[in-house]
Amino acid sequence: MSDPTVLLRNHGVPVTAQRIAVLNAVTKLPHSTADTIAEEVRASIGAISKQAVYDALATLTSKGIIRRIQPAGSPALFETRVGDNHHHIICRTCGTTADVDCAVGERPCLSAADNSGFKIDEAEVIFWGTCPDCLASS
Amino acid sequence: MSDPTVLLRNHGVPVTAQRIAVLNAVTKLPHSTADTIAEEVRASIGAISKQAVYDALATLTSKGIIRRIQPAGSPALFETRVGDNHHHIICRTCGTTADVDCAVGERPCLSAADNSGFKIDEAEVIFWGTCPDCLASS
DNA sequence: TCAAGATCTGGACTGAGTCAAGAAAAAGAT
DNA sequence: ATCTTTTTCTTGACTCAGTCCAGATCTTGA
Ligand SMILES: [Mn+2]
Ligand SMILES: [Mn+2]
Ligand SMILES: [Zn+2]
Ligand SMILES: [Zn+2]
Numbered sequence: 001m002s003d004p005t006v007l008l009r010n011h012g013v014p015v016t017a018q019r020i021a022v023l024n025a026v027t028k029l030p031h032s033t034a035d036t037i038a039e040e041v042r043a044s045i046g047a048i049s050k051q052a053v054y055d056a057l058a059t060l061t062s063k064g065i066i067r068r069i070q071p072a073g074s075p076a077l078f079e080t081r082v083g084d085n086h087h088h089i090i091c092r093t094c095g096t097t098a099d100v101d102c103a104v105g106e107r108p109c110l111s112a113a114d115n116s117g118f119k120i121d122e123a124e125v126i127f128w129g130t131c132p133d134c135l136a137s138s
Numbered sequence: 139m140s141d142p143t144v145l146l147r148n149h150g151v152p153v154t155a156q157r158i159a160v161l162n163a164v165t166k167l168p169h170s171t172a173d174t175i176a177e178e179v180r181a182s183i184g185a186i187s188k189q190a191v192y193d194a195l196a197t198l199t200s201k202g203i204i205r206r207i208q209p210a211g212s213p214a215l216f217e218t219r220v221g222d223n224h225h226h227i228i229c230r231t232c233g234t235t236a237d238v239d240c241a242v243g244e245r246p247c248l249s250a251a252d253n254s255g256f257k258i259d260e261a262e263v264i265f266w267g268t269c270p271d272c273l274a275s276s
Numbered sequence: 277t278c279a280a281g282a283t284c285t286g287g288a289c290t291g292a293g294t295c296a297a298g299a300a301a302a303a304g305a306t
Numbered sequence: 307a308t309c310t311t312t313t314t315c316t317t318g319a320c321t322c323a324g325t326c327c328a329g330a331t332c333t334t335g336a
Contacts, residue, residue, distance in 0.1 A: 014282065014333055034323080049285045054324070056283095072208030072262070075323055089256045098254040116236040117270035118227045124210070124264045132255035152302055152313065172292080187316050192293070194314095213292055 011063040021045045022056040023080075026066050030079040031088070031097040037078065071097075071126055091131035093138075100127060149201040159183045160194040161218075164204050168217040169226075169235040175216065209235075209264055229269035231276075238265060 004023045008015045018041070025040035026032070032040075038053045057078055060066040069077045071090055077097060089098045130138075142161045146153045156179070163178035164170070170178075176191045195216055198204040207215045209228055215235060227236045268276075 016283065016332075018284070047285095051286080051325085052284050059283095070210030072214075076210075089254060089258065091256065092259075098256065100253060115238060115265075115267075116227060117273075118229065118236065118265070118267045119273055120227065120265045120267040121230075122266040124266065126262045127253075127256070127258045128260040128262065129253075129256045129258040135255075135257055154302075154314065156315070189294085189317080190315050197314095 007065060011065060013059060013063060013065075017045055018048050018052045019056045019059070021048065022053060023060060023065065026057075026060070026078045027080045030081065031069070031077045033075045033077060035075070069097075069126075087125040087127065089127040089129060089131075091134055092128055093130055093134040096131045096133070098131070145203060149203060151197060151201055151203075155183055156186050156190045157194045157197070159186065160191060161198060161203065164195075164198070164216045165218045168219065169207070169215045171213045171215060173213070207235075207264075225263040225265065227265040227267060227269075229272055230266055231268055231272040234269045234271070236269070 004020045004027075005015050007023070008019060013019065021041040021044055022037060024044065025037045029036060029040055034050075034053055034057060037057070038048060038050060041048045041053065057066070057068070061068045061078070064082055066078050066080050067082045069079070069088060071077065071088070074090075074095065081099065086099050086101050089100050090096070142158045143153050145161070146157060151157065159179040159182055160175060162182065163175045167174060167178055172188075172191055172195060175195070176186060176188060179186045179191065195204070195206070199206045199216075202220055204216050204218050205220045207217070207226060209215065209226070212228075212233065219237065224237050224239050227238050228234070
């Protein structure tokens with residue numbers, strides 16, 4: 001289950017060294033950018049192209065193996081914590097991102113008061129504020 | 139109140155032709171991009187630089203006269219409906235953006251179950267789904 | 277083992293937005 | 307009304323995150 005090779009195979013994704021390394025990097029560094037993941041992968045397998053990183057991240061995301069978060073004004077972030085629709089708090093000062101479970105319930109805000117006839121499939125929630133460290137030093 | 143000149147002056151913002159035109163454009167075309175706003179402004183006053191549009195939008199946003207929305211994978215959108223913390227539904231197919239009031243209340247989700255010590259100042263909620271038109275044609 | 281198909285590489289390219297320096301315009305004080 | 311100071315606007319280069327493409331390489335399954 002946590003063996004990347006098995007995980008990829010179970011999802012019908014051809015197993016490549018690059019994909020394994022990208023998945024390991026996302027596991028090791030939650031909420032990190034494609035760029036940070038590329039660096040981590042290079043440290044572990046020596047080299048990978050920027051494009052292969054983006055391709056792997058896109059494939060893993062589309063298979064539900066990882067999750068993409070796209071906060072305003074920052075590049076996309078990736079994490080392996082999927083399937084529990086948790087949300088995120090981001091520090092406006094230092095960018096630190098933390099997980100948060102919504103008080104409302106398992107699938108918060110999925111029903112809107114007036115949905116204008118839309119069929120809603122996802123509620124994206126991002127909290128903005130200041131992290132403990134930045135609060136302390138101010 | 140709805141006179142742009144007065145509105146700007148009340149907020150201590152120097153009144154310029156560009157700012158008035160940008161504010162009018164945002165009023166006329168809610169949920170539109172900086173680019174669309176620039177086109178609208180050019181149609182109305184003849185010319186404006188890209189930078190002046192970004193500057194005006196930033197100033198108006200910082201004064202709370204307009205609001206910036208930054209949906210994942212799309213350029214920022216602007217609107218004049220401020221002060222009522224409403225949220226948005228975006229169609230994955232055609233990009234149409236509609237206003238929505240959250241079922242939870244006036245300030246939905248502002249308190250998270252476990253905030254990890256963060257001081258939260260904003261909850262950004264974006265619903266994703268399919269609009270009535272796109273539902274019909276599928 | 278081999279063919280067919282998918283993936284990876286390298287490099288050019290795009291879109292949204294920012295930076296910086298000088299020209300133009302607005303505000304405040306005669 | 308005019309001048310001075312300060313802010314804003316223009317122009318054009320530049321950055322960053324991400325995409326597109328063509329050819330080389332690797333995975334898979336027969
Ligand atoms: Mn997370
Ligand atoms: Mn709106
Ligand atoms: Zn912080
Ligand atoms: Zn639609």
